[in-house]
Ligand SMILES: NC(=O)C1=CN([C@@H]2O[C@H](COP(=O)(O)OP(=O)(O)OC[C@H]3O[C@@H](n4cnc5c(N)ncnc54)[C@H](OP(=O)(O)O)[C@@H]3O)[C@@H](O)[C@H]2O)C=CC1
């Protein structure tokens with residue numbers, strides 16, 4: 613690898629952001645690492661900036677240990693990236709305000725690689741603004757971490773369409789945390805205990821209700837649907853939440869102590885599935901521009917039943933995969949796979965900017 617260096621700004625030093633910093637540190641002396649210069653890294657408490665390049669390991673030590681003492685800092689990654697050269701923003705936050713600026717970043721000539729679904733996976737307006745900005749300014753929006761934590765889902769859909777196929781339908785288990793939960797929920801431990809374990813392993817959203825309510829999966833099926841050519845709005849996805857009303861109305865700080873509210877309803881759903889020889893899986897389905905998301909009872913022979921751990925398992929029907937779908941399976945959550953997907957995007961964005969695209 614050779615050519616111009618890309619300047620990189622990273623937002624977020626949580627589960628995913630720290631893994632990005634660790635991976636960048638591993639690359640530091642390699643040809644790959646020498647094509648990237650980390651000039652900015654921030655969380656809500658501390659912003660580190662150096663035009664000559666920050667040490668990723670030093671950032672990984674300092675950012676998470678910054679004190680929480682009041683108001684969030686004013687973060688300005690665009691100023692740190694400057695006005696010229698190849699500039700890439702990595703969004704490893706779950707922050708809606710940051711996501712709402714993705715289109716503006718792209719319009720300013722800054723490429724974006726994001727793990728956060730709150731821009732492309734919410735209102736159609738935001739998704740269209742991102743798409744328009746990319747076309748107008750020849751910037752790139754790296755979204756492979758948003759669905760399947762980097763599994764080749766969005767890529768496959770885009771390649772099928774580029775090859776002339778229409779996408780007919782998409783169905784799948786596309787939440788890593790919910791996959792892990794329902795692979796482990798056998799009645800021997802309360803569901804709430806498993807939710808805490810999934811959260812501690814870094815599979816859930818910062819607030820696990822985002823996963824349990826189906827909202828995170830709503831965003832994923834919206835991103836897949838829009839990439840598949842169905843410009844649907846968020847409210848065109850029917851979502852069946854697992855979160856009881858009493859748990860839904862609590863503040864984030866109160867959730868942990870009340871997770872037990874999930875236990876009785878989930879135990880009853882498990883018993884009913886078992887009585888029919890089935891397992892529980894949290895599934896999203898898109899067909900003819902309509903989507904739905906929720907818990908289903910699947911029999912062991914169902915195409916979406918298999919896998920283990922955080923495995924996502926997604927089936928895609930298109931002109932060429934008319935009867936037998938293309939099925940893509942693999943880990944769909946976790947710090948390392950997500951960070952790798954973000955940095956894959958960064959490498960692709962840089963390569964695109966210098967006119968030497970990497971192999972897909
Ligand atoms: N965990 C996973 O397996 C996967 C996660 N994702 C996505 O990755 C994103 C991050 O997830 P995760 O790492 O688990 O979340 P965490 O809660 O662990 O980390 C979020 C980080 O974002 C920081 N942050 C929040 N707002 C801002 C801001 N305005 N500017 C700078 N930093 C900010 C937080 O700062 P502070 O530390 O100060 O609070 C924190 O460091 C989410 O959008 C999630 O959906 C995608 C695929 C898989």
Ligand SMILES: N[C@@H](CC=O)C(=O)O
Pocket residue numbers: 758760761786787788789790815816817823828944945946
């Ligand atoms: N919370 C998400 C993380 C990745 O997007 C999930 O469980 O899949």
